Each structure stands twice: as structure tokens, then as C-alpha cells.
Amino acid sequence: MTLLQRLTIAIFGVLLLFAINVVSFAIGNNTIRHSLDAVSDAVQGQLNASALRQSLDNLHKQLLVLVTLRESAGQGISAAEADRTRREIAGLRDLVERMERNTSDASLPVHGVLARETESLFRDWERLLLDLRRPLRRGVSIDELKASYGSTERALAAFEAAMIGVSRNEGQQVETTGKVIGRITIIVFLSSIFFTSFLGFLLIRHTNESLRRLREGTVRIGGGDLDYRITVPGGDEFGQLAQAFNDMSDQLRRAVQEVHEAKEQADRANAAKSSFLANMSHELRTPLNAIIGYSEMMVEMATEEEDLAAAELTGDMQRILTAGRHLLSLINNVLDIAKIETGKMTLYLESFDAVEALRELAATMHTLAAHNRNTIVIDVPEGTSAPIVSDQTRFRQIFANLLSNACKFTANGAVTLDVTPFVRGGFDWLRLRVRDTGIGMTTEQLQSVFDAFVQADSSTTKKYGGTGLGLALCREFCTLLGGRIEAASEPGRGSVFTVEMPVDAAALPVTEAAAPARSDAPAPERARAEAGVPTVLIVDDDADARELSARVLRAEGCHVLEAAGGDEGLRLARERLPDLIVLDLVMPGMDGWEVLSVLKDNEETRDIPVVLQSMLDARDQAFDRGAAEFLDKPVDKRRLAATLERLAPRDRSGHVLLIESASPARDVLVEGLREQGWYVSSTEQAGEALAIARLSPPDLVLLSLGLPGDDVVTLSEAIAHNATLRQVPVFVLAAADGEADARERLASALDRLVVHDPVALESLLEKTGRFAAEAPLNPRPR
Amino acid sequence: MTRILLVEDNEMNRDMLSRRLARKGFEVLLAIDGEQAVTLTLAERPDVVLLDMNLPLKDGWTVAREIRADARGRQVPIIALTAHAMSDDRARALAAGCDDYETKPLDFARLLGKIAALAGARGAPPP
Ligand SMILES: Nc1ncnc2c1ncn2[C@@H]1O[C@H](COP(=O)(O)OP(=O)(O)OP(=O)(O)O)[C@@H](O)[C@H]1O
Numbered sequence: 068m069t070l071l072q073r074l075t076i077a078i079f080g081v082l083l084l085f086a087i088n089v090v091s092f093a094i095g096n097n098t099i100r101h102s103l104d105a106v107s108d109a110v111q112g113q114l115n116a117s118a119l120r121q122s123l124d125n126l127h128k129q130l131l132v133l134v135t136l137r138e139s140a141g142q143g144i145s146a147a148e149a150d151r152t153r154r155e156i157a158g159l160r161d162l163v164e165r166m167e168r169n170t171s172d173a174s175l176p177v178h179g180v181l182a183r184e185t186e187s188l189f190r191d192w193e194r195l196l197l198d199l200r201r202p203l204r205r206g207v208s209i210d211e212l213k214a215s216y217g218s219t220e221r222a223l224a225a226f227e228a229a230m231i232g233v234s235r236n237e238g239q240q241v242e243t244t245g246k247v248i249g250r251i252t253i254i255v256f257l258s259s260i261f262f263t264s265f266l267g268f269l270l271i272r273h274t275n276e277s278l279r280r281l282r283e284g285t286v287r288i289g290g291g292d293l294d295y296r297i298t299v300p301g302g303d304e305f306g307q308l309a310q311a312f313n314d315m316s317d318q319l320r321r322a323v324q325e326v327h328e329a330k331e332q333a334d335r336a337n338a339a340k341s342s343f344l345a346n347m348s349h350e351l352r353t354p355l356n357a358i359i360g361y362s363e364m365m366v367e368m369a370t371e372e373e374d375l376a377a378a379e380l381t382g383d384m385q386r387i388l389t390a391g392r393h394l395l396s397l398i399n400n401v402l403d404i405a406k407i408e409t410g411k412m413t414l415y416l417e418s419f420d421a422v423e424a425l426r427e428l429a430a431t432m433h434t435l436a437a438h439n440r441n442t443i444v445i446d447v448p449e450g451t452s453a454p455i456v457s458d459q460t461r462f463r464q465i466f467a468n469l470l471s472n473a474c475k476f477t478a479n480g481a482v483t484l485d486v487t488p489f490v491r492g493g494f495d496w497l498r499l500r501v502r503d504t505g506i507g508m509t510t511e512q513l514q515s516v517f518d519a520f521v522q523a524d525s526s527t528t529k530k531y532g533g534t535g536l537g538l539a540l541c542r543e544f545c546t547l548l549g550g551r552i553e554a555a556s557e558p559g560r561g562s563v564f565t566v567e568m569p570v571d572a573a574a575l576p577v578t579e580a581a582a583p584a585r586s587d588a589p590a591p592e593r594a595r596a597e598a599g600v601p602t603v604l605i606v607d608d609d610a611d612a613r614e615l616s617a618r619v620l621r622a623e624g625c626h627v628l629e630a631a632g633g634d635e636g637l638r639l640a641r642e643r644l645p646d647l648i649v650l651d652l653v654m655p656g657m658d659g660w661e662v663l664s665v666l667k668d669n670e671e672t673r674d675i676p677v678v679l680q681s682m683l684d685a686r687d688q689a690f691d692r693g694a695a696e697f698l699d700k701p702v703d704k705r706r707l708a709a710t711l712e713r714l715a716p717r718d719r720s721g722h723v724l725l726i727e728s729a730s731p732a733r734d735v736l737v738e739g740l741r742e743q744g745w746y747v748s749s750t751e752q753a754g755e756a757l758a759i760a761r762l763s764p765p766d767l768v769l770l771s772l773g774l775p776g777d778d779v780v781t782l783s784e785a786i787a788h789n790a791t792l793r794q795v796p797v798f799v800l801a802a803a804d805g806e807a808d809a810r811e812r813l814a815s816a817l818d819r820l821v822v823h824d825p826v827a828l829e830s831l832l833e834k835t836g837r838f839a840a841e842a843p844l845n846p847r848p849r
Numbered sequence: 850m851t852r853i854l855l856v857e858d859n860e861m862n863r864d865m866l867s868r869r870l871a872r873k874g875f876e877v878l879l880a881i882d883g884e885q886a887v888t889l890t891l892a893e894r895p896d897v898v899l900l901d902m903n904l905p906l907k908d909g910w911t912v913a914r915e916i917r918a919d920a921r922g923r924q925v926p927i928i929a930l931t932a933h934a935m936s937d938d939r940a941r942a943l944a945a946g947c948d949d950y951e952t953k954p955l956d957f958a959r960l961l962g963k964i965a966a967l968a969g970a971r972g973a974p975p976p
């Protein structure tokens with residue numbers, strides 16, 4: 068119940084009690100008024116009755132006197148006297164009649180008796196009066212007269228008694244009614260006081276309790292106990308507030324967790340890099356030591372021994388060569404890693420025979436295999452060929468490392484290579500496996516062997532050498548070639564490395580780097596539809612997850628469409644034909660599988676690559692059903708970006724001109740911009756910037772206020788006066804503090820100015836990414 | 850003649866250095882891992898031990914400590930050789946009981962000077 072409902076109920080309760088009070092008071096009052104009326108009638112009746120008794124008594128006595136007089140003196144009465152008496156009688160009749168009006172219904176019969184008796188008395192009296200006018204005629208006797216009067220008197224007495232009864236009864240009634248009303252009033256008053264205070268008490272107690280819990284909760288959550296849950300009874304406003312707090316702490320916890328994980332990851336990466344540097348130093352110095360040592364020795368020999376035969380030196384020269392080559396391969400590996408990390412790896416696709424390539428490779432590995440007395444077996448039926456379109460150099464590099472690892476970590480064993488074709492998602496694939504019977508790896512070691520700079524454990528380096536770059540390179544190359552690599556192993560039993568490669572790397576939606584290198588390959592149709600800005604549709608019921616992916620994609624320069632459910636997703640997919648669909652697997656209603664199958668059944672949407680995202684491990688199923696990629700949830704920013712790059716290549720050849728003094732921060736910015744696909748030219752000199760701008764007009768200018776003041780003003784004026792540059796948006800990078808006047812001078816010179824404080828590089832990159840996504844850029848060959 | 854025990858796991862470097870030392874008239878004993886290094890040092894008591902620190906089975910620091918822990922090895926001069934060039938490597942090597950320290954790629958002339966100094970201090974005549 069909400070607080071408002073509680074209050075409403077309390078008010079209604081009090082109002083009801085009030086109404087009871089008013090009604091009972093009104094009813095009681097009415098009763099009392101009626102009773103009082105009756106009492107006054109009864110009193111009036113009594114007064115009338117005694118007046119009547121008085122008059123009757125007088126007349127009766129008068130008439131008795133007259134009768135006695137006539138009997139003794141024989142004398143009648145005068146006409147005037149008879150008349151007067153008759154009038155008196157008529158007056159009395161009137162009185163009796165009036166008395167009826169004051170008589171309550173209950174006493175009417177008593178009055179009836181009285182009326183009847185008086186009437187017969189009055190008749191007797193009138194007859195007597197007639198008699199009295201006629202002398203000596205004997206009519207009504209005194210006795211009769213007395214009897215008649217007597218019964219009248221009794222009736223009158225009965226009437227009086229009735230009136231007294233009525234007035235007493237009604238009096239009592241008034242008293243009781245008054246008492247009852249009083250009691251009701253007191254009871255209702257007391258109970259309403261009780262009721263309101265009880266409700267008030269409940270309300271206050273509930274409020275206090277809720278507030279106490281909220282306070283305690285906020286203190287604990289604020290103190291860092293993010294697992295704490297505030298529980299408040301009832302679903303009222305406090306409950307909602309508590310829920311909001313709980314949600315907030317959930318969110319906080321998630322954010323903290325993320326930050327924590329990111330930090331740990333960064334720490335791990337850092338530690339790996341440091342130990343990589345140490346290893347690199349060791350690995351580079353060892354062959355260098357040999358090269359320099361042998362060379363010095365040969366110089367010595369050549370100067371000291373005059374009759375030295377060239378043949379005596381060849382062995383040492385051979386060793387110098389070997390060490391030099393080893394050094395070269397090390398350096399190449401490091402360069403490859405660096406190229407991949409900065410997105411500069413170029414692939415050259417060509418047709419070749421995979422089996423043939425592997426055979427050649429195995430042949431070159433014989434010395435290495437023999438070193439640990441291993442044999443390399445190519446387990447493919449004689450005459451089998453497996454034509455493939457891929458980058459041959461990278462393909463060989465992958466298997467050279469897998470074979471060299473297998474030989475390195477196996478002694479007196481066998482290294483077996485096999486190749487099996489299979490079909491997935493309508494495409495032909497090859498599965499290539501390298502098995503060995505060597506030392507193997509633990510599950511823990513397996514988890515990170517593909518990470519750059521990681522070796523199974525530090526003793527590996529000492530025992531077997533190497534840099535820990537081989538497998539990292541393998542994975543990157545596999546991904547670049549549209550495939551992937553997996554490892555399985557058991558300590559002491561051996562390892563299996565499985566590589567899956569598309570037979571035609573160009574037929575899959577492939578990397579941007581691969582496409583231009585192969586002129587005869589059919590260009591991916593969908594790519595570059597909208598001036599190089601890919602449209603990506605995100606279908607996910609979880610708004611947070613959607614937002615996260617959307618941010619990553621926007622920062623990558625995509626146009627992002629969002630759908631909160633399967634139906635909406637399908638509609639948008641049909642209407643907008645996006646370049647890529649990122650689809651959540653578990654959704655209420657229509658789930659990801661259904662959406663995927665509808666997409667794949669529809670002619671128009673069939674070819675849109677779909678990236679499935681889920682916390683469930685449904686990788687194989689996803690590929691079987693036609694997904695182009697499967698990503699684990701929660702979304703890994705870098706993997707999503709890499710997937711985007713692979714499946715929906717951008718052609719943002721936008722040119723950004725960065726004018727800032729050289730600093731590590733600038734290098735980071737440049738790198739970020741390049742990752743976004745910008746062509747970046749950077750300079751710290753106003754003159755040079757203008758020259759660049761004239762040669763190759765930029766799509767965006769990033770201008771730092773950190774430059775010497777004159778430069779900034781000259782530049783901004785030059786920009787304002789140049790016809791082409793006037794059109795170009797300028798993001799001004801200003802330090803958060805100071806530089807206010809420079810900013811002002813700028814603002815007057817430039818009207819297309821976006822001031823940006825580059826506190827957070829991320830947000831700046833997000834802006835430039837969005838800018839690239841929204842503005843049409845000048846097409847420019849790279 | 851000064852006897853030098855060269856402890857080095859890398860084949861090429863072992864070959865190169867042993868031959869260069871032999872050319873300078875030293876008698877060179879070879880060990881290819883940490884265990885051999887300890888056994889040979891204690892058994893042969895060479896005039897100088899050239900000890901690579903990055904060794905299989907037992908690393909150079911352990912080797913140095915074990916040699917120093919044994920009465921027979923307490924006096925044997927040890928020169929640490931490493932291909933790591935981290936600043937604390939030198940301190941670690943000296944702490945483990947080595948007398949001197951050289952990084953690879955080696956400056957051969959300087960190494961010879963150090964060998965002469967250490968072997969001479971111990972009373973063995975330079976070749
Ligand atoms: N076939 C295997 N058997 C057992 N362990 C392996 C095998 N392949 C790789 N590993 C483990 O994985 C680690 C990483 O291998 P990776 O090829 O990346 O580096 P490396 O071989 O040590 O160095 P590099 O290839 O740069 O010379 C190895 O150091 C080893 O510990």
C-alpha cells in the first residue's frame with residue numbers, strides 16, 4: 068500500500084465516525100422535539116381539563132340552586148338567564164372540542180369518552196333549562212342531574228390522568244434520548260481520537276522503521292558494502308526508494324567490478340609486457356653475443372694466422388649466419404605483433420594448395436624435429452590436395468610455429484598433421500590439426516597460451532627459449548584470415564592445436580586489408596554502402612548491454628540502430644538492411660535463435676552478417692545456424708571492435724589535421740584516431756598546418772590551445788579566411804583551466820567551433836567517431 | 850695454466866667462448882647446466898668460473914649460492930655472465946656470491962682483464 072492510500076483510508080475512517088456522530092445527534096434531537104411537543108400538548112390538555120372542571124362545577128351548582136329554588140318557590144327563570152346559561156354551555160362545548168386538538172393520538176379514546184359524557188350532560192342541562200322556563204312542570208330530577216354530572220366528572224378525571232401519563236412518559240423519553248445521544252457522542256469522540264492516534268502511530272512507526280533501514284542501507288552501501296540489500300516492508304514509496312537504492316548499488320557494484328577487472332587486466336598486460344621486454348632483451352642478446360664473439364674471433368684468426376684457409380672459417384661463418392637468422396625471426400615476430408596491434412597488417416590473398424604448403428613446411432622442419440628425435444607425420448592420403456585462397460606467408464607462419472612448438476615441447480615422439488574439409492554456414496572450411504605427444508599443458512596454462520608475451524610458465528623460457536609470441540601471432544593471423552585456432556592438451560600426454568580456415572578467405576566477408584590486395588576476388592557487396600559508414604543493428608532486451616555495445620560501435624564510427632526485441636529487430640533489419648547485426652541470444656518472447664533463422668530464411672537479410680552475443684556457450688550452434696561470429700557476454704570492447712572491423716569494414720578515409728605540440732598524449736590521440744580509421748596528419752607549426760590543409764583539405768581539424776598564443780590566433784584567422792577551411796569543423800582542444808582569453812580570441816575568429824576539453828581521451832574519440840559516422844567525408848585514396 | 854670452468858647452456862655461445870678462451874691459452878672445462886656446474890666446480894676447483902645465469906635445471910644464482918655454501922668452493926672466483934641487462938641483475942649476482950659480472954654481448958678484452966685479476970689474486974699465474 069502506498070502512503071497516499073494509507074492516508075486516504077485514515078481520513079475516510081475519521082470522516083465516517085464523524086458522520087455517525089452527526090446522524091445520531093440529528094435523530095436524537097428530532098425525537099426530543101417530538102416528545103417536548105407531546106408534553107406541552109399534555110400540559111395544555113391538563114389546563115383545559117381543570118378549566119372545564121371549574122366551569123362544569125360552577126354551572127352544575129348554579130343549576131342545582133335554580134332547581135331547588137323552583138321546587139321550593141315554584142318560580143321559573145327568566146328568558147335572559149336561560150339564554151346566558153345556554154351560551155355558557157355552548158362555550159363549554161367549544162372548549163371540549165378545542166381540547167381534542169391538543170390530544171395525542173394515544174389519548175383520543177379518553178377524550179372521546181369525555182366528549183360523549185359532556186355532550187349528554189350538556190343535553191340534560193339544556194332540557195333542564197327548557198323545563199325551568201315552564202313553571203311547575205316536572206322534568207329532570209336532581210338525582211338524574213347529579214348522576215349525569217358524576218359520570219362526566221369521572222370521564223374528566225380519566226382524561227386528566229391520561230394527560231398526566233402522557234406528560235410523564237414523554238418527559239422520560241426526552242431524558243433517555245438525551246442520555247443516549249450523549250453517550251454516542253462520547254463514544255464516537257473517544258474512538259475517533261483512538262483511531263487517529265493509532266493510525267498515526269502505525270504510520271510513524273512504519274516511516275521511522277523504513278527511514279532507519281534506508282539510513283542504515285545508505286551508510287553501508289556508502290561505506291563500500293555494495294552487496295548490501297535494503298529491505299523495506301511494503302511496496303510503498305519507501306519500498307520504491309529502497310529498490311532504487313538497491314538498483315543503484317547494483318549498478319555501482321557492476322561499475323566497480325568493471326573498473327577492477329579493467330585494472331587487473333591492465334596490470335596483467337603490463338606485467339606481461341615488462342617480462343616480455345626482459346625476455347626480449349635476453350633473446351636478442353644471446354644470438355648477438357654469438358655473432359659478435361665469432362666475428363671477433365675470426366678477425367683475430369685472420370690477423371694472427373697468415374696461412375689461414377678459408378675453409379677453417381666456414382664453420383664459424385655458418386654459425387654467425389644461423390644466429391643472425393634467429394635474430395631476424397625474433398625481430399620479425401615482434402614487428403608482426405606490433406603491426407597487428409596498430410592495425411597495419413596487410414594480407415595478400417592467393418590460391419595455393421594447403422597440403423602442398425604443409426608438406427614443404429614439414430620438410431624444412433626436419434632438422435628441428437631431429438633435434439629432439441621426433442618424427443613429423445603428415446596424415447593425409449597420398450594425392451590429396453586442398454586448394455585454398457588465403458595469405459600463404461601467414462598460413463605458413465601459423466603452421467611453422469605450431470610445428471616448431473610441437474617439436475620443441477616433445478622428445479622422442481611424433482608430431483602429426485592432418486587436414487579435413489567440412490562445411491559451415493554454407494561455406495567450405497578446412498580443419499587442420501597439429502598433434503604431438505609431448506609435455507602438454509595444464510588447463511590453466513591453456514587459458515592464456517594465445518595471449519601475447521605469455522609462456523606456459525617462466526621455466527619454459529629458460530628451458531626452451533622462445534619469446535611467447537608464436538601462438539599470439541598464430542591466433543591473430545587465423546582471425547585475420549577469417550578462421551580461428553583452439554588448443555587442447557593434457558599434461559604429460561601431448562597437445563592438439565586445431566586451426567579452422569575458410570577455404571576462400573575472400574568469399575567470407577573479410578578484412579578491409581585483404582580486399583584491395585586481391586583484384587579478382589568478388590568484392591563484398593554490402594560493404595561501403597553508405598559512404599563507408601557501416602550501419603549496425605543491435606538487438607538486445609537489456610538496455611544497459613545495448614548501450615554499451617552502441618557506445619563501442621559509435622566510437623568505431625558506425626551508425627547504430629537499436630531494437631529492444633526480436634520483432635522490432637527483424638522489422639529494422641528488413642527496412643534498413645544494416646551492414647551488421649549484433650544479436651542477443653536470450654530474450655523474452657522471440658529469442659536470438661528465432662531471429663537468426665528468420666533472418667537467414669529471408670532473401671534480403673540472408674547475407675547480413677550476424678554476431679551472436681551470449682553468456683551461454685553456444686559457439687558451435689551459432690556457427691552451425693549461420694552466425695558470422697559468436698561473442699561472449701559481457702561485451703569485450705576490443706573483440707567487438709575487431710569483429711566489426713572484420714565483418715563490416717569501414718572505409719573512413721576521412722582526413723583529420725591535428726595541430727598540437729608533440730607529447731606522449733598526442734601520440735596516444737593519434738593512435739586512437741588511426742584506430743578509428745582516420746588518416747591523421749599532425750604538426751605543431753601553424754605554417755605547416757596550412758600547407759597540409761591546402762594540399763589535402765582535412766575533414767576535421769583538431770586544434771590545441773596549448774600552442775604558443777600567436778600561432779593559435781594566426782591559425783584561426785587563416786582558417787577563417789580560407790574558403791575551403793572555413794567549411795571544416797574545428798575541435799578545439801583546450802586545457803580545462805586557463806587559456807580563457809585565447810579561447811575568446813578564437814571564438815571571434817571561428818564560427819564553426821566546438822570547444823572540447825580533452826580531459827578524457829575516450830570521450831574525444833567518441834566525438835570524432837560520431838562525427839565520422841554522421842558527416843559525409845571526402846573520399847580519399849589511402 | 851689457468852683453468853676456467855665455462856657454464857653455458859647455449860650451444861653456440863659455449864662453442865664460441867670456449868674456443869676463444871682456448872686460443873688465449875686457458876684450459877677450459879665445460880658445463881651445460883646448473884647441476885653440472887656445481888659438481889664440476891667442487892670436484893675440479895677451477896681458477897675461475899664463468900657462470901651464465903640463465904640455465905636449465907638450476908639457475909646461475911642458485912649455482913653460485915651452492916658453491917659458496919660448500920667449503921671447497923668458498924674461494925673459487927665466479928664471474929656472472931647474463932644476457933639480461935636489468936639493473937638489479939648485477940646486485941643480485943653479487944649478493945648470490947659472484948665476484949664480478951659481465952653482460953652479453955661480451956666485451957672479450959674486459960672479460961680477459963677480469964679473469965686475470967681474479968685468477969691472479971688467487972695466486973695462479975696468468976698464462
Ligand atoms: N605443443 C605444445 N606443447 C606444450 N606446450 C606448448 C605447446 N605449444 C605451446 N606451448 C606452450 O605455450 C607457450 C607459448 O607458445 P608460443 O609459441 O607462443 O611461444 P614460444 O614457442 O615459447 O616462443 P616463440 O614461438 O616466440 O619462439 C610455450 O612457451 C609453451 O609453454
Ligand SMILES: [Mg+2]
Binds near residue numbers: 468471537
Ligand atoms: Mg613457438
